[in-house]
Amino acid sequence: MDKKVCILTGANAGIGKAAAELLGLNGFHVIMVCRDKKRGEDALTKIKQSNPSISLELMIADMGNMESVKKLSEEFRKKYTVLDVLIHNAAIFNVTQKNAVHTAEGIETVWATNHLGPVLLTSLLLDNLKQSDNGRVITISSKGLLAKPLLKVDLKDPEYKSKKFNIVNAYYQSKLAQMIYTNWLSKKLKDSSVTSNCIRVPAVQIDVSRHPELSSFMKWVYSQKSKNSITPQEMAKTYLFLAQESNLSKITGEYFTEKNRVVDQGKYTKDNETIKKVMELTNSYLEKYGVL
Numbered sequence: 001m002d003k004k005v006c007i008l009t010g011a012n013a014g015i016g017k018a019a020a021e022l023l024g025l026n027g028f029h030v031i032m033v034c035r036d037k038k039r040g041e042d043a044l045t046k047i048k049q050s051n052p053s054i055s056l057e058l059m060i061a062d063m064g065n066m067e068s069v070k071k072l073s074e075e076f077r078k079k080y081t082v083l084d085v086l087i088h089n090a091a092i093f094n095v096t097q098k099n100a101v102h103t104a105e106g107i108e109t110v111w112a113t114n115h116l117g118p119v120l121l122t123s124l125l126l127d128n129l130k131q132s133d134n135g136r137v138i139t140i141s142s143k144g145l146l147a148k149p150l151l152k153v154d155l156k157d158p159e160y161k162s163k164k165f166n167i168v169n170a171y172y173q174s175k176l177a178q179m180i181y182t183n184w185l186s187k188k189l190k191d192s193s194v195t196s197n198c199i200r201v202p203a204v205q206i207d208v209s210r211h212p213e214l215s216s217f218m219k220w221v222y223s224q225k226s227k228n229s230i231t232p233q234e235m236a237k238t239y240l241f242l243a244q245e246s247n248l249s250k251i252t253g254e255y256f257t258e259k260n261r262v263v264d265q266g267k268y269t270k271d272n273e274t275i276k277k278v279m280e281l282t283n284s285y286l287e288k289y290g291v292l
């Protein structure tokens with residue numbers, strides 16, 4: 001493969017789809033990881049119709065299912081040795097969700113999809129990232145966390161087993177965990193050529209037609225919100241920047257805005273004791289896969 005290889009999860013919609021197109025247009029071979037074959041094929045076909053020469057490939061995986069993530073890593077490793085960029089874009093956040101839902105493996109879905117799946121996938125592909133001249137792991141967090149300054153990862157009950165489920169807190173908890181993971185990974189890989197950085201995504205327009213569960217009122221709320229939101233295409237430019245900018249080859253453990261600037265992430269996600277505890281918790285879920 002003469003092109004740089006990028007795995008991009010959640011690539012059939014929103015920012016992921018826009019980023020697949022932009023990365024492809026900029027010379028990457030993009031492996032679009034989607035959980036639904038038809039939605040993945042439709043997105044790939046649509047991008048290809050506008051840009052026939054770009055290099056895209058579909059792999060199917062449910063990022064909330066650890067066996068599925070493991071199979072994805074095996075499928076990748078059968079075909080490729082080198083992985084240049086791994087972007088953990090896929091995430092779930094259904095504002096209408098009232099109760100905890102569990103995956104077939106029995107893990108609360110937000111925690112599994114937005115945090116555990118990305119950690120497992122990185123871990124299983126670390127050797128491939130190390131084969132790259134400059135492997136890059138890119139995680140995604142949210143600017144909305146600024147409105148939750150006191151939120152922490154619940155080390156005793158991240159899955160809402162003994163407290164009432166709250167989708168907003170479950171989502172932001174998963175994003176905090178991803179930031180903490182990014183910082184942990186950057187330290188673990190400090191003597192390697194692999195970097196690990198996180199993007200702080202602000203309000204980005206969403207496609208409400210993907211969310212039939214939303215009430216008319218919520219659709220109206222989103223339409224108002226979208227007036228102050230950037231487009232997925234604008235956001236995708238930061239994904240591309242972190243994936244390819246040569247000046248970033250040694251920059252690691254940082255938090256980037258949609259303007260491609262490094263921003264302070266606050267003390268909590270950088271605190272060594274917090275990082276240790278959150279990663280011990282994460283490992284307790286994934287240890288059977290030999291993670292860490």
Ligand SMILES: NC(=O)c1ccc[n+]([C@@H]2O[C@H](COP(=O)([O-])OP(=O)(O)OC[C@H]3O[C@@H](n4cnc5c(N)ncnc54)[C@H](OP(=O)(O)O)[C@@H]3O)[C@@H](O)[C@H]2O)c1
Nearest residue numbers: 010012013014015035062063064089090091142201203204
């Ligand atoms: N939009 C915003 O305002 C905003 C703000 C802050 C942060 N973010 C973050 O930015 C990223 C992209 O957001 P977006 O607005 O583009 O979201 P989106 O339009 O809802 O797209 C999410 C993508 O992730 C996929 N996905 C969800 N669960 C998956 C799973 N278990 N396995 C594999 N793929 C899965 C979805 O596929 P399906 O079609 O199968 O559902 C879809 O392709 C997310 O990490 C999100 O948390 C977004």
